[in-house]
Amino acid sequence: MDLLAKHAHFVERHKRMIELGVKDVGVCVDEILSPTRAMIKGRETVLAGTNNYMGITFNEACIEAGKHALDVCGTGTTGSRMANGNYAMHAKLEAELAKFLNREQVIVFTTGYQANLGMISGLAGAKDTVYLDADSHASIYDACSVSGAQLVRFRHNDPDNLAKRLARANDAGETGRLVVLEGIYSMFGDRAPLKEFIDVKREYGYTLLLDEAHSFGVLGENGRGLADEAGLEDEVDFVVGTFSKSIGSIGGFGASNHPMFNVLRYAARAYMFTASSSPATIATSSAALRQLSEHPELRDRLRHNSTRLHRGFKDLGLKMCCDEVSPVVAVFVDDEPSTITMWNALLEEGVYVNLALPPGTPNSSCLLRCSVSAAHTDDDIDKIIAMFANVVASRQNKAAE
Amino acid sequence: MAANNDEIFEELCKLLAPFNTDNIELKPETDISSDLNIDSVSVMDFVMEVEDKYDIDIPLNVLSETRTMNDLIGVVQGRISKG
Numbered sequence: 001m002d003l004l005a006k007h008a009h010f011v012e013r014h015k016r017m018i019e020l021g022v023k024d025v026g027v028c029v030d031e032i033l034s035p036t037r038a039m040i041k042g043r044e045t046v047l048a049g050t051n052n053y054m055g056i057t058f059n060e061a062c063i064e065a066g067k068h069a070l071d072v073c074g075t076g077t078t079g080s081r082m083a084n085g086n087y088a089m090h091a092k093l094e095a096e097l098a099k100f101l102n103r104e105q106v107i108v109f110t111t112g113y114q115a116n117l118g119m120i121s122g123l124a125g126a127k128d129t130v131y132l133d134a135d136s137h138a139s140i141y142d143a144c145s146v147s148g149a150q151l152v153r154f155r156h157n158d159p160d161n162l163a164k165r166l167a168r169a170n171d172a173g174e175t176g177r178l179v180v181l182e183g184i185y186s187m188f189g190d191r192a193p194l195k196e197f198i199d200v201k202r203e204y205g206y207t208l209l210l211d212e213a214h215s216f217g218v219l220g221e222n223g224r225g226l227a228d229e230a231g232l233e234d235e236v237d238f239v240v241g242t243f244s245k246s247i248g249s250i251g252g253f254g255a256s257n258h259p260m261f262n263v264l265r266y267a268a269r270a271y272m273f274t275a276s277s278s279p280a281t282i283a284t285s286s287a288a289l290r291q292l293s294e295h296p297e298l299r300d301r302l303r304h305n306s307t308r309l310h311r312g313f314k315d316l317g318l319k320m321c322c323d324e325v326s327p328v329v330a331v332f333v334d335d336e337p338s339t340i341t342m343w344n345a346l347l348e349e350g351v352y353v354n355l356a357l358p359p360g361t362p363n364s365s366c367l368l369r370c371s372v373s374a375a376h377t378d379d380d381i382d383k384i385i386a387m388f389a390n391v392v393a394s395r396q397n398k399a400a401e
Numbered sequence: 402m403a404a405n406n407d408e409i410f411e412e413l414c415k416l417l418a419p420f421n422t423d424n425i426e427l428k429p430e431t432d433i434s435s436d437l438n439i440d441s442v443s444v445m446d447f448v449m450e451v452e453d454k455y456d457i458d459i460p461l462n463v464l465s466e467t468r469t470m471n472d473l474i475g476v477v478q479g480r481i482s483k484g
Contacts, residue, residue: 129460134449144461151461153445168458359440 020340027352034058035248035375040352048370048384049354053218053327054298055375056248056288065287066280073279081265085276093286094253100289101224101239103255105262109270110277112213112242113139115252117146118268119209119240120180124149128176129169131162131206133192135185135362140211146269149178156185156362159196166204177206183215183226187361187369188321189328191215194230201235209238217246217292218327223299246292249285251277302327302374305381309372312385316393321367330356330369331392338395339366345391351384368392404481409474416450429471448473455481 031039035055036047056062069089079085090108097106109115120143124130129150132140135157144151152169155161162179169177179201181192192210201208212225220228225241227233237258243251254264265271277285292298303325310325319332333339336357343355346368354369361367370384404412414427420443421427425436434444448459451473457480459467467473 134445152458153449153461155449165458168456359442362442363446364440364443 017340020337021344022340022355027347035373036380038352040347043350045347046351046380046383048372048376048380049352050373051214051245051371052248052373052375053214053246053302053371054248054288054292055373056246056291056298059248059288059291061291062248062284062287066284069279069283075280076278077276079276080272080274081276082272087276087279087282089279089282089286090276093282093289096286096289097253097255100222100293101255102222102233103239104257106253106255107262107264107268107271108277108282109252109254110274111250112240112244112252113142114270114274115240115242115254116140116211117143118264118270119238119254120144120178121147121270122264122268123147123207123209123238124176124178128178131165131177131179133157133181133185135187136180136182137186137211137213138360140180140182144180157190157193159193159200162197163200163204166200166206177204178209179206180209180211183210183212183219184326184328185362186214186328187356187367188330189214189326190322190324191219191226191326194226194232198232198235207237208235209240210236211240213240213242213252214245214326214328216241218299218302223292223296243281243285243288247285247288249281249288251281251285298374302372305374305376305378306372308378308381309370309384312381313388316385316389318388318393318396321365321369327372328369329372330367331388333366333368333392334396334399336366338399339368342391342395343368346387349387349391351387353384404478406474406478409477410470412454413451413470413473413477416454417447420444420447427470429469429474431470432468433470433473434468451477457481457483 027040029038029040035052035057038045038047077085077087094106094108109118116139124147126148129152130144130147131152131154132144133156134153152165154165181197184191210227215225217223219226222228227236237256239255241253243249306327307325309329313329313331314320321330321332333342346353356367356369358364410429420439421437423438448464452459455477459476459480463476467476
């Protein structure tokens with residue numbers, strides 16, 4: 001039996017996309033020019049779908065720190081944190097993050113995906129139940145599966161639905177209950193209604209893990225994320241975040257004030273059985289974290305840009321995925337063929353956004369998803385709006401006539 | 402909520418209708434995902450409707466073992482009787 005035969009539907013779908021004009025499903029960036037520009041298919045392209053929220057990937061201090069680490073520590077650690085891959089710089093970054101996050105303990109993971117995998121599967125075991133939001137990121141679903149816990153899915157951003165499910169369980173506190181929320185949901189850009197979820201926590205009791213992947217560095221007075229913005233950090237038991245967005249590097253972290261938190265270093269397989277981050281990655285992450293601390297104006301700039309794009313799209317009459325402003329600005333498109341055609345036309349016009357299709361999207365929706373950067377200029381944002389006017393709004397208006 | 406298998410089947414058909422976009426005829430042996438060409442997220446969304454209808458939880462672990470309409474009827478019956 002051909003083991004790959006079960007994936008034939010992917011091949012069929014890929015063929016359909018090619019027929020609709022998508023030359024490559026994964027766009028090849030021929031040359032990256034800046035946080036907001038790249039050469040794609042021989043054309044200078046505005047990048048509006050990179051999650052490079054702070055636009056920090058070409059920051060001079062970060063690049064110098066990375067170069068220095070390469071010179072001094074070499075290209076890689078060739079081992080896990082539990083073996084030979086635990087350098088002083090890894091522990092230093094954890095201490096710096098703890099200070100930034102105002103948490104007692106931090107564990108750095110090699111990727112953001114692994115941070116969720118390690119944290120969730122380390123916290124929840126076979127006798128526990130994980131309650132996850134229906135729109136959770138794939139890394140959360142995968143982590144839940146690895147944990148072996150009972151997995152109960154509740155309606156997206158619906159604290160009452162969670163409360164109903166917690167009430168049904170009626171297990172008299174005999175098993176652990178972990179609820180996983182996200183600060184900003186990656187597809188629609190909406191925030192979790194944290195206060196309402198905390199009200200449910202107070203009533204029914206559960207352990208809360210908040211994934212701040214898209215909100216870390218972005219939201220809150222101190223840039224610590226949604227809990228910081230909402231003034232509810234004390235109610236969040238465990239925080240997860242990533243370095244591949246606002247930090248402009250790669251890696252992830254888990255953080256907590258729990259006195260036994262460090263036991264996860266021995267219980268999280270995604271921490272133990274993978275090579276640690278390279279010295280250059282740790283050094284650039286560390287330098288980027290300093291930039292986030294020392295330049296709160298980056299957050300102001302990001303907010304300004306996000307508001308400008310959100311308002312621009314709204315004025316075009318596009319169907320917004322979320323009324324609240326966040327750096328994720330996504331719009332609904334009616335069907336898959338139109339979405340692919342529009343995405344392709346935008347790329348041809350010189351703007352890259354994310355093509356988001358089911359099953360990777362909530363409610364089987366088809367989306368054109370933008371992510372805004374602090375490095376975008378007003379002209380960049382206006383150019384993106386103008387291209388959406390040409391490609392998306394004009395076609396939708398024509399279809400409506 | 403006491404219900405016999407036929408009643409549950411009928412209710413499941415109603416709840417499945419919005420997801421069964423190709424209008425494929427539903428039988429007790431129909432494989433919910435592969436026969437109806439429904440992706441994994443839509444299957445979970447459909448099951449959420451079932452959970453709300455019967456006021457039960459069907460953990461995703463249980464769902465991964467549930468293929469056909471008949472399987473799902475069994476799960477619903479089991480969960481209802483569990484209270």
